[in-house]
Amino acid sequence: MDLPLITRFIDKRSGGRVPGFIGIATDQDLLRWTAWRYRPADEDRTWDWWEIYLDCKKVAGRYQCYAARAMGDLQGLMLLDVKTRKTRVGKAITVDYLATNPANREPNHGLKCVGVALMTTAVASSVECNAGGVIQLESLPGAARFYESLGMSRQPGR
Numbered sequence: 001m002d003l004p005l006i007t008r009f010i011d012k013r014s015g016g017r018v019p020g021f022i023g024i025a026t027d028q029d030l031l032r033w034t035a036w037r038y039r040p041a042d043e044d045r046t047w048d049w050w051e052i053y054l055d056c057k058k059v060a061g062r063y064q065c066y067a068a069r070a071m072g073d074l075q076g077l078m079l080l081d082v083k084t085r086k087t088r089v090g091k092a093i094t095v096d097y098l099a100t101n102p103a104n105r106e107p108n109h110g111l112k113c114v115g116v117a118l119m120t121t122a123v124a125s126s127v128e129c130n131a132g133g134v135i136q137l138e139s140l141p142g143a144a145r146f147y148e149s150l151g152m153s154r155q156p157g158r
Helices: 027-033 049-058 114-128 141-149
Strands: 005-011 017-024 063-070 073-087 090-100 135-137
Touching (some): 027 049, 049 063, 049 073, 073 114, 090 114
Antiparallel strands (some): 005 017, 017 063
């Protein structure tokens, strides 16, 4: 996959397209993450992206950490475990973490399609890993509807 991936997000207020891109996360992205302002109800507020990012870098080739950027800011982060695993439908890679900037979670403020763009990147990475575009993840309860809207299905057990 050639990076950065050029993408477009949607401005929730105007409905206009906003150019953006997805690339490998950098130290600068993690500095931008520290400015994210979580609300008490955000299920991912306890995730320490610095720790996640540094752990990713320790095991070269096993993990891929991506950042979605637009409007000069960090819009989302995702960590993939690219070690393929057997599933009921064949091989899959795992989305270990995916978060969008909390500023994008308001109904009429921020950008739409950040999570979709990151999931598209996960599918492309799965194809590259010879897993046929298959991905698996364990969703936070509040995010389950988002993943189902993408056509993903709940699986029994973990």
